[in-house]
Amino acid sequence: MTSSAPWPAVAIVGVGMIGGSIGKALLARRLAGRVVGVGRSAESLGVARTTGCITDASLEIDAVADADVVIVAAGVKAIPDLLDAVDAVIRPGTLVTDAGSTKATIVSGWERRRRSRRGRFVGSHPIAGSHRRGPGSADAELFEGRTTVVTPSTATPAEDAEAVGELWASLGSTVFMMPPRVHDRILAGTSHAPHLIAAALAAATPPESRTFTAGGWRDTTRIAAGDPELWADILLDNAPAVAAAMGRFAAVAEKLLLAIEAGDRRRLVSLLKRAKDHRDAVGS
Secondary structure, three states, X not given: OOOOOOEEEEEEEOOOHXXXXXXXXHHHOOOEEEEEEEOOOHHHHHHHHHOOOOOEEEOOHHHHOOOOEEEEOOXXXXXXXXXXXXXXXXXXXOEEEEOOOOOHHHHHHHHOOHHHOOOEEOEEEEEOOOOOOOHHHOOOOOOOOXXXXXXXXXXXXXXXXXXXXXXXXXXXXXXXXXXXXXXXXXXXXXXXXXXXXHHHHHHHOOHHHHHHOOHHHHHHHHHHHOOHHHHHHHHHHOHHHHHHHHHHHHHHHHHHHHHHHXXXXXXXXXXXXXXXXXXXXXXX
16 A cells, blocks of 8 residues: 555444454455454454454553544444544544434534534435444445435535545545435435334244245345344334334335225235335336
8 A cells, every 4th residue: 555545544333244344345455455353252353344344453442542534433422522532632623424314413512512613523324234233244346336325514624524525435425415304304204214113023923934935025124133232223213213214114004905905906906006106216
């Protein structure tokens, strides 16, 4: 790796599947001279290093002190405290972002102390990943062709938001900018409520029926295999928006059930066609 990399040193706090993929992508694209991974487990950090996610590893948050960019890729519940810890040791003016699945709580927590902050923080959320965990599942191409949402606050300087957007674009993402609460409302319908629905379907399927599950059931419930602790934090942090999204789902499910109970084939086909049109509009 040469010193001509755009960022001589990048620190990633939380080197799981997402953090590991960020590190792999930075190194594969020669965007960082060094990638320092900070975590709680020496074993996990060892895997991250041997699989090419990071070049350096540390169990201490002080390891981010000399980084040009710091990315916090931990669970949403841990991110606010980690951002405080990062901000206490970085150089003034260091660019900081996160990869949390919810944004309003994280951004507002930073903004409450904006005047005393050393770092230039802008929230972000790469809409990529899977139910798999750990740096062993990291993929350098994870963000290629995927969407990342950057969520500046009203007080965020435009150049800081643009810098974070450029970071994700350099990893292959298509970047959208929106306020944190707008992000949370949209993701409640496209990510958080779908996880609940998948979990409900998986939980409602009797054990004796598992032998007879096929592609449809497996595709629909795949995300229910995600980490329950992590997902509980996401769902609770975005509870009002998730509840609203689940209400919309329940209303459509009720219409489908009523059509079936009434034997109303025309109504049922109409509802199914509307759903098909919505799904087809997204593509494969």
